[in-house]
Amino acid sequence: MEIKIALPSKGRISDPAVKLLSKAGIGLKDTVNRRLFAETYDDxxxxxxxxxxxxxxFVADGAADLGMTGMDLIEEKEARVKVLEDLNFGRSKLVLAAPEESEIKKLSDIKPGSIVATEFPNLTEKYLKTNGIPVKIVELSGSTEIAPFIGVSDLIADLTSTGTTLKMNHLQIVDTILESSVHLITNPDSYQEKNEKIEEIRTGVRGVLDAEGKKLVMMNVDEEALDEVKHAMPGMTGPTVSQVLSNTGVVAVHAVVNEDEVFQVVNRLKKIGARDILVVPIERII
Structure with a gap:
């Protein structure tokens, strides 16, 4: 039973998608030569x-069982797919934007019949109709930012992650249509027929996501200081304690700690008397 996963061939979300699969234990056998099809270490x-x-x-049609792509594209295509996970990268917003000198400063300033240039005609038209603003859509496949300045449109709907490109092109955000990130999706029929294997893949991916921003803190400490250690370590389910056989009265303690708490936690532990403190990266949490 083969599972085929569709990944972006290029662009800013391609490499993170490949790396995520690798961290999940589904690495590509050939990471140098990017071909149409690639084998993984799972047959x-x-x-x-x-x-x-x-x-x-492709996922909706069954050409691929799973895929990683932006929610903006999933919604634009109105694809019949099952969303499994938000992969927490490739974050962006689909926004309405107008030239800085335009009178359009907010959604209510957009007049019925205005022209909007975009690569996302379905999402844009649906959003504006929902807000009672019928518009004319001009579909472009690139260079959307230039459209208002050459008389093609009154405003644009485009993806932005930081807003820098819009500012560089003297455009200001009028409203946000959709917030997007890369998601793991599956074909509904594949999910039924190949559920066990797909869930194994999902578990591997979910383990990588759960491990993000977390560290494993390990140390030795005198047994009588255990209560203080428990209060000092904000572990996921409390610290794990095990006996150190070579030292009577000494125990080994470890816990998963948020990365932004590690500095404070380690210093608290040292004051308590913890020693041999190790801070270790975590690849996956299953």
């Missing part, structure tokens, strides 16, 4: 590389 799993915009339809 039942293969990868196909394609345009991010095509992945929702």
């Amino acid at each position: 039942q799993i293969s990868v196909m590389f394609t345009r991010a915009a095509d992945i929702p339809e």
